[in-house]
Amino acid sequence: MAKLTLYYGTMETGKTTKLIQDHYNYSKYLLKVILLKPKVDTKGGSTVVTRIGENIKCDLLIPKTANLLSKKYFDKYKYMQFILVDEAQFLTKRQVNELWFIAHKYNINVVCYSLKSNFKGDLFEGSSQLLARSDEKHELTVNCSCGKTAMFNARRVNGKYIYDGKEVVIDGAYENVEYIPLCSDCYLSFVLNGKMPK
Numbered sequence: 001m002a003k004l005t006l007y008y009g010t011m012e013t014g015k016t017t018k019l020i021q022d023h024y025n026y027s028k029y030l031l032k033v034i035l036l037k038p039k040v041d042t043k044g045g046s047t048v049v050t051r052i053g054e055n056i057k058c059d060l061l062i063p064k065t066a067n068l069l070s071k072k073y074f075d076k077y078k079y080m081q082f083i084l085v086d087e088a089q090f091l092t093k094r095q096v097n098e099l100w101f102i103a104h105k106y107n108i109n110v111v112c113y114s115l116k117s118n119f120k121g122d123l124f125e126g127s128s129q130l131l132a133r134s135d136e137k138h139e140l141t142v143n144c145s146c147g148k149t150a151m152f153n154a155r156r157v158n159g160k161y162i163y164d165g166k167e168v169v170i171d172g173a174y175e176n177v178e179y180i181p182l183c184s185d186c187y188l189s190f191v192l193n194g195k196m197p198k
Helices: 016-026 072-076 092-108 124-134 183-192
Strands: 006-007 035-040 047-049 056-058 060-062 083-084 109-115 136-139 152-157 159-160 177-182
Touching: 006 016, 006 092, 006 124, 006 183, 016 035, 016 056, 016 109, 047 136, 060 072, 083 092, 092 109, 092 124, 092 183, 124 177, 152 183, 159 183
Parallel strands: 006 109, 006 136, 035 060, 035 083, 083 109
Antiparallel strands: 047 056, 152 159, 152 177
16 A cells, blocks of 8 residues: 655755655656655745755646646646655645545555755744655754754854844845754754753
8 A cells, every 4th residue: 555755854965866766766667656846845946956956857846836636736646656846845634634644545656855944943834744655764964063963953143143033034045045954952052052942
């Protein structure tokens, strides 16, 4: 039977690199694969792009209002064996439930690649529901600059760490915005300045 699988981690853990490798491997064995990403992720436009320059064409951009079970969308992947979803943290709770339903009702494997939390350390709506619904979960890790395992996606604007602002600000779309993977100790020190989070 098909399942909903989640690969998650901070920035720079190789989630999109893994997606591209998985897409290549499935396609090599003539499996039918479709690649989706939420439309809110404007980085790369209709292309999925890694930080090291790898890229692959996205088959379908998903708006926040999309019903993934509607004929408009379901007709695109009803004969597929794999649905791969990049930046799945930007999905809505309902869309995650729809993907879970597709996997178990229609026997189509769904694999999501997602950040776990936003720059404040809180779960995204999509990642929260993916952690709740996924049949398999795999955490990918990267080290903080201090050598410890990174747990946070710290936002830096013009070289300065910030804690306030909109949840979704795509790096690359704004030249002065970047995200840095930090361990808990470095996040407390650099971002929160030793204070309790709000």
